[in-house]
Amino acid sequence: MSAIITITRAGPLTTVQDAGRFGQLRHGISASGPMDGVAYRLAGALAGADHGGIEITMAGIGLRLQSGQCRVGLAGGRFDARHNGVMLDWPGAVSLAAGDELTVMPGTVGNYGYLRFDGAPVLPTIMGSLATSSGARLGGLEGRPLQVGDVLELADAAGPAPQAVTARQAETGPIRFVWGLHADLFASPVRQRFVTTPFVISRQLDRMGVRLTDAGGVFADATILSLASDAIVPGDIQILGDGTPIVLMRDHQPTGGYPRIGTIISADLDRFAQLRPGTDVAFSSVSVVHAQQILRSQSP
Template sequence: MSAIRITRAGPLATLQDAGRPGLLRHGISASGPMDRTAFERAGVWLGAAGATGIEFTTAGLGFVAEGSVSIAVDGGSFELSIDGEAKSWPSRALLSAGSIVDIRPGPAGNYGYLRFDREIDVPLVMGSRATSSIAGIGGLDGRALRAGDVLPLGATLPRGRGQHPTPATVADGPIRVIRGIHADRFSNAIRQRFVTDAFAVSPQLDRMGVRLADPGQVFAEAKILSLVSDAVVPGDIQILGDGTPIVLMRDHQPTGGYPRIATVVTADLDRFSQLRPGTQVRFAPVTVAHAEGLKP
């Protein structure tokens, strides 16, 4: 049986698969990859991939192959080397026993993905192997990966014809949003400035949420910023009691007690997750009907 042994991992490197949709009513957010499109692309490069892969952050990842295995990487823009030889990004490769893989920070993106031509042999929890940082379930003992971890891999999957890895075209422009359930609690002036003023991604980001810097103090005069808690979803933009906007992400809490002025459309949530701290962000309103027709 093949395996990989982790030699270096950042604090947010986790096992992820498609997640646990439909369990929010039980207090469990879906989790899954922060950039689902990049996660899926890595599987396409292989032709057939196990449902579970590794999500790593700008800290990168290092591991040693214990047995032969095919891998593919995608997401953001990182630097990859195998046995000391630089490789392109994104990429796929056949590793032999003892191969040393090193992934280092690159010029763009917060999250990268490593997929295998076989399943990572960890238990299913509530139908998924995805690590939930807030619930502490799934993945490897419900926690982030760390140096010394050994991930056993199952049998090689029947392979289709994989595609040659090519860099994705990164869209630009505003992040599209639909009107939030509490938008009417904000004045017309605040709602207008929300879509005309620029925000910035702050260094305070993780799988639960991304805080935004608000240099124009758009929400400084907002009132009644505490509500009875109700259900929230990925992409909801909450305005905290001190006026700080926070965009909820894949491991969001099940309920929230702050007003949501808007929700990032699903088609733009992957792109938003890859914006590094300091990146300027503008929001553009679209209708629900328009959002439903968009593709990532």
């Protein structure tokens, strides 16, 4: 049976996401997709979903099942979720019947969480994806974040059976990166301070990028901070003209004209995305070969 969901509360930047819209960067459209891919996949396994779902931010979400029934997988960060007022496990899963309410409130850890359903959202596929792109304003529901009163229809459940899964233990320690194309433009002492001086996650963060507070003045005296624009990728650590470091995220612009000292490795980008404002962050360099080995070791 298909289901109808009404959004009763929506935090900022709550969006429909799927695995991403790949191969469109030449047209100026980033891949988008989940900020925390591991959590997104975990929520899908708990729901029995192989299609898109909802990405929530720190403020959470509220929804009511108007009709039908569905199973919902919940994962990402650590939020407080309730089904008709009864506390749920997080990560976890719950089956909803008509009239049921699901509320997700801010928790103690993380910026992003995921709700995935056993029925696929009935939304148009644009360039092969349902993912909402904040920059291009396409995908999802009218290319915008979800709002109170929005209605989503879910198709009949047709995904894989739900899986009994265990959340991966959170990693700690420095965020690992590989030196970037423009690393040699920074003097050796600057590069050394970059890996020995902590930065702080600022409050200026969204799906396009995360600004870092350079309290240690690592880039205070840096020069040559403007270049000819060229292609960028998620995880690039770009140093703006005023010396501010910014890490480019899933909805990054297609090109950048500032030097990138490095790129966060794929295996650590999800973890970085979940760091809340005010959190100290340190960086540690690895080789490309090592980065690839780490990624393979994390693959299911």
